[in-house]
Amino acid sequence: MNDAHPAPTIFGALWRYRWLSLAIVAVVVLISLLVPLLAGDGRSARARIVLKAPDQSGVLGIEMASESSFLRYVKQRALFVTSDRVLDDARARLGGVDSLLELRGAITAEASSSGESIELNVDGPGLERSVLIANAVIAAYQDQSRAEVAATTDKTLQTLIAQRTAIVAEAAGRPTASPISSAAGPTLSDLDKQIARIKVVAAQFADGVSFVDFASPDGASPWRDLLRDLAIGAAVGLMIAAALAWFRADRDHRVRDADELTRVVEEPVLGEIETLPAQASLALRSPGVPPLRSYQLVASGLRTTVGSGVVLVTGASGGEGTTTTTLQIAGAAARDGLQVLVVDAAIRSRDLSRILGLSDWPGLTSIATGAASLAQSTHPVHLGDGIGFSVVPAGHEQRYSREQLRSALLQQVIAEMRTRYDLVLVDLPPLISQPETSSLIGVSDGVVVTVRRDGDLGSLRRLREQLHLFGGTITGYVLTFAGAAPVPRGADPATPQPTR
Structure with a gap:
């Protein structure tokens, strides 16, 4: 990742803050017209x-x-x-x-x-x-x-x-x-x-x-004066707006779009996920809902870059759509005929497990402590038409230690996952919130990083450094909340219930 944030251009900064810049120009023009009258x-x-x-x-x-x-x-x-x-x-x-x-x-x-x-x-x-x-x-x-x-x-x-x-x-x-x-x-x-x-x-x-x-x-004198005041006000307002926009853009180290993300990272951007209404966004977490076209493109790009193996999906902070991205990629890959296993490694928040109704079922912590095998901790989720994928939830809420997540037993089970499934997707929480899950990075075949639009580039840089430090390989990025929402989809189907 480029350490230096790309210096903004004047026109780029003006376009980024175009509404604020227009407001500044309008205010300065208005002042330039009012001052002679008030004087x-x-x-x-x-x-x-x-x-x-x-x-x-x-x-x-x-x-x-x-x-x-x-x-x-x-x-x-x-x-x-x-x-x-x-x-x-x-x-x-x-x-x-x-x-x-x-x-x-x-x-x-x-x-x-x-x-x-x-x-x-x-x-x-x-x-x-x-x-x-x-x-x-x-x-x-x-x-x-x-x-x-x-x-x-x-x-x-x-x-x-x-x-x-x-x-x-x-x-x-x-x-x-x-x-x-x-x-x-x-x-x-x-x-x-x-x-x-x-x-x-x-x-x-x-x-x-x-x-x-x-x-x-x-x-022509009054019109000449009016045009002169307008021209002076517009010129001064534009200079002020340009200076403020550039100053703000130079200090606003956030991801604005996929092009900006591409400029600061070396790995590919696998896709951009549009912003959806709240109801449609919640529906995406239901595996029975067909994946968005943009997530289908992400799944295709992931198969091209990784092929098969264990892929972690994580972000620099919460709320970046990591869990939704994991479920959508899993659904798209399963519909393409792959044997997919989804692992909920967010053993504190347990969002994926709750979405699928598996909060109280054996899972990753059961495997790490030796309380259950991989087969006992794996639960199928049906998508319809005989299609589905398997899930290893976070597991029972019980005490565990970092050493247990680093145990040779867990390493063996992950190796078993790699041999039994075409694609293993691990919903990894932000390392800043659960550093103990860093043991999973070294045994993965790739990491997909979700980046929310307007996300902080400094946080993304720290995440990259941590992933490289723990031996991870970044496969690509998914830019979430990237644009306008498409036409609302039809009625959401009922959430499928997992079976043992």
Whole structure:
């Protein structure tokens, strides 16, 4: 048996704990959707304000000497978006419901990565409200920006007009040929050009906005956020589920299926026995019930690997179906025409003897103590149609010693069993519960080990070591409770009564 448990794979661990993994992923996805809502996200609204490049002549009081100057200008305008002037205007447009502090906390405005626009994000109490706030802020920004440009233009124009008026007044009443009158003409012409240019540039620049991508409740933003949250939640949930599944699988040294059992043992797996309903499972202990097809395959595999002789059937612990497996193999072998003897070596629990109604009859302990011979301790069990097998029960409940189970008398009787029967099946209890039965291992021709699905691999490893220590040869394994139950069988026949 391989000492090292095969390292689990991520996909294998996820499949093994698939329902738990799905639950973890679902919980993480749900959390990823609920956290933004509980945090007041409400699906943020986004908008974009693309700015015009101011005239490089600086007639509006904005200097555009280089590309970095424009980027600096965009950053300044992004700050203006969240200024008191703009937010007060937006608040008035919204009916004064939101306070200035609430609006400033919900709005984020910053220059885009390309440096040509202002990215506006509003994280309000709901999508529709966020859209309203975003569009109100944009409208307020445009109005305030337009007013700002108009104020700057008016101030400049008033200065130029005042200069023109002063020049005209000074030149009035002077001769046309005077130096002052001669200089006034070109100066007035230059002032008129500046005034006209400022008016044209101001009209063209207006609010300084080239175009606006308004926020919309019908846009893709909420769905994009939803899909983003779903993707993040699914990815994080899958990573957590994979880590937990792998961690658990790496420490869960249990037999999950026949493939896993095959990977950790060298001997063959003779068969897998499906899980049956309680009533059908009890019926299998009745020898008169035809053996399951899966047990028939086990019996065929056993005849191929061992042929004939004394075969022990045991498990690492109780409840692994050892007694049922012994009776089923015996029934299948007897129906195939073999002379079969079943020996109940579980001299403490005596399950097989009780099932067959032989609890108080002479048996193995009687043979070991010399109180009865093999013939006196053997009892036939009829299966119907002239078919049957013989049974040596556990024997009378009397005191015995380990030495008696190791006695030469018992060894001789086992040799006699081997010569008189084609197949001797010994229902051996787990060695941990009855170590005195270990004397039977060395005189056997093979051992069939039953392994319950989800059984502990550590216990199986210890059993293998004990069997090898006492000179036993493992013939193969039978995986019990391995899968879903088949369609229920018909009515259970009456349990046959043994006769002497």
